Amino acid sequence: MEIFFNISSLKKQIFEIKNSGKTVGFVPTMGALHSGHLDLVKKAKNENDFVVVSIFVNPTQFNNAVDLQKYPRMSEKDSELLEKINCDILFSPTESEMYPNEESRKNPYFLNHLDKVMEGKFRKGHFDGVAVVVAKLFEIVSPHKAYFGEKDFQQLTIIRFLNEKYLSNLNIEIIPCPTIREKDGLAMSSRNLRLSEEQRKNSVLISQTLFQAKNLRNISVSELKKWVIETIDANPFLKTEYFEIVDTQTLQNIDSWEEKNQKIGCIAVMVGEIRLIDNVFFEKF
DSSP, rough: EEEOSSSHHHHHHHHHHHTTTOOOOEEOOOOOOOEEEEEHHHHHHHHHHHEEEEEEEOEEEEEOOOHHHHHHOOHHHHHHHHHHTOEEEEEEHHHHHHHHSSSGGSOOOTTTTTTTTTHHHHSTTTTHHHHHHHHHHHHHHHOSSSEEEGGGHHHHHHHHHHHHOOOOOGOOEEEOOOOOBOOSSOOOOGGGGGGHHHHHHHHHHHHHHHHHTTOOOOOOOOHHHHHHHHHTTTTTTTEEEEEEETTTTOOOOOTTOOOOSSSSEEEEEEETEEEEEEEEOOOOO
């Protein structure tokens, strides 16, 4: 596996790879890799000749300085994991490499209000940072395919919009990948590393409640939302920040099961000071 720290040398290498007729898959990450990330890399390996993984803890998408400071950084272990699954290229830039000046941090993209709901309400500026860094990485790597997990569904929806609206000249295909879960059902996340043993044990209630909610079709949307929040908040270790049932395309709230669209329930829960997100797809009704 080759490791690149600066943009120009990586772009030169990728140009040579693509010029030789090879396909490039891309998995952007913030490190602290787990099985969910590695599944994305394996899928990319199966579908492309070369795979690039980026590790960059992007400061512009954190609206909480403490969260940024405490975000796990495990560069040596991450490199070893990528080596084991035969990743071809690791791109690990510094902050100054990605953001050489203040202007380069600003978001020039209008995200069609997809960034104003759910996560956007509670993490001001978060998706501005996501949009800027993903656009930069797409332009640097210029892959044929880019892989994203469905756990961060709102992020995935915004990246799809960004790609279609502003980056279509790059001809990148966005590949969504199902959420990878622990054996007990908890969605895999780098933030899980920060949970205490007691917090970890109680956090499984999040996914358990979502799985139950999927089968509760005999009550209204508003009643179901109320039930999910009350069920989770009854646990003293957990506090629901939001639970919304939305249209998978527009991310706008669903009022009735009769609406003819694909629906997803998205949740954010505070476990002490650690914030976990998850979701569950509902069938069309």
